[in-house]
Amino acid sequence: MTPLQGMRHTAIPGQRNESDSLFPLAMTCDKDAVTLDQFIAWVSESRDDLLALSSQHGAVAFRGFATPTVDDFDAFVQALNLENFPYAKSLSNAVRVNRTPRVFSANEAPPEVKIFFHHEMAQTPLYPKYILFYCEIAPESGGATPLCRSDILFAKLAQLCPEFAAKCESTGLRYTNVMPGVDDAKSGMGRSWHSTLGVETKAEAEARLGELGYSYEWLADDCLKATTPQLPAVMEVSPGQKTFFNQLIAAYCGWKDERNDPSDAIRHGDGTKLDPDAVNVAVRLAEELAYDHQWHPGDIVLLDNTVAMHARRPFKGTRKVLASLAEMRTHAFDAVV
Template sequence: MKSHPSFSQVAIEGQRNEGESVFPLVYGCQDQAFGLEPFLDWVTENRDALLGSATAHGAVAFRGFATPDVEDFDRFIQALEIENFPYKKSLSNAVRVNRTPRVFSANEAPPEVKIFFHHEMAQTPLFPRYILFFCEIAPLVGGATPLCRSDVLYAELRQRCPEFAHKCEQVGLQYTNVMPGVDDPQSGMGRSWQSTLGVETKEQAVSRLAELGYAHEWVDGDCLRATTPRLPAVMEVRPGQKTFFNQLIAAYCGWKDERNDPSDAIRHGDGSKLDPESVAIAIELAERYAYDHKWQKGDIVLLDNTVAMHARRPFEGTRKVVASLAEMQTHAFDQAGV
């Protein structure tokens, strides 16, 4: 990492020590008069180191820099020189609104809705390697974005629930959700099937689902029930470093609206139900190892989506946190390992 006299690592409230690393790693600007251009030049110059730090630490946060608006955040992303993963090409089930070609609202769900821990799009064959968040307006009360290192969680889960962890590795997971015929912003998973699949007609939807290996069923209200193929529940990020890479907690706890019942949302890849006691321990561990990022205007957080999961606390007042996805990846369950 190339140093800069005005930029340095700083401590932040709630920051955790995980082995030899801090979570998240935080950079602060010591000179408030310092402009945006030198910051962006520093980001580009240290691009590889910053992305490497996101993987090593789980997340890198930036506070106090000259990034007051969404356009500045967009320029920060461009300075990192990472490939855009447009929201419209994702299979995310959240309703979002684009602000720039790279940047969109993090989630349009009402403020009282809690978004549970998850790895972004781990419940689909397509997922982003990196997620970036930016705070445009900080909430009056609540609204933190909790982060949790999934490798730390999984190491303890394997000790406390060895049979459950082994089964997750051996047979993976399958997810089922019912998509509405039109966007439902009152739900944290209310994106329509047309938008999710990038189609206009039911015939196109069926074709797209077949390409992805999904099973499907049309249900009342022009809704579509879709079940994924078997997907991995655990990812080996580096030799010896495994992460609990899935949407188990979010699906089990939070995939609930007028169309969806969490009890039907997720199963093991062999069709068997999850052990509720083991799931409860995974939920407990996620909260135990959570760092809550309490937003300040202009904050940026760079997350390695394969290492750290994220969530959203309910809030009061206006909260505008936007996001960007980068470096589309694919994953599929390795049948040879079964």
């Protein structure tokens, strides 16, 4: 990959060095040295290298480039020539608002709500290989997007809690959540069952859940309680490199609103409850390994969703961080015989 004139790798506050790999890898350019057209052309030409770097490092951050608008970010995303994963086709429970066909708000939850570490949509059979984040407006304070190398976390978890780590790998996980009949923007997981499942009627919802292998129960106030099939909790992304690919931390710590109780949100795939002490170790490790990306307007972060988890810190002021998903993948639990 040949850098443009005036472009260079850079240190970024809080950057970590994990397994001889910078996390995230960060790039910048001299002020006014690279035009938007030059940058987008370079992204297109360097596409394969950039994706490989995101997988090697977990994330690649771009700061100081000529990307002051959402349309500029959209052009960046299109330059990578990745299959779009429209949010409307996802099974995520977060409420989001589209800005372009590829770009939408990262989460509409209130600023005081902390969003815990997770791999995007790992709690569903469908997930994106890549996530791209963009800062349109940086908050007055707080609002960082923490990132965590999930392969490093799993290696440490296996050392500290070997039985728990082994059980997560051998039985997978099941997730349960209650979806409202209409979008609830006050909740970090308030997307309605209509939007989540892409249906209009209860009969269509039941058919869709059947296709996906979910069990379900209709509750009062037009709410739908759904439980996933057994899903993997650990992913081998390359030979010998395993990641803690799940939503265990987010579900256990953060799936709480007037409809949902975190204690009922997640279990091992065999139906047994999680060891709370081991879960707390995983939560602690994620925080210890976290890199907090403090947003500057125009920042872009390219994330390999199978390698790195992300979260959101509470904030004050106006924060507009946008996202784009790419390359829909599917996963299912395969028992080890």
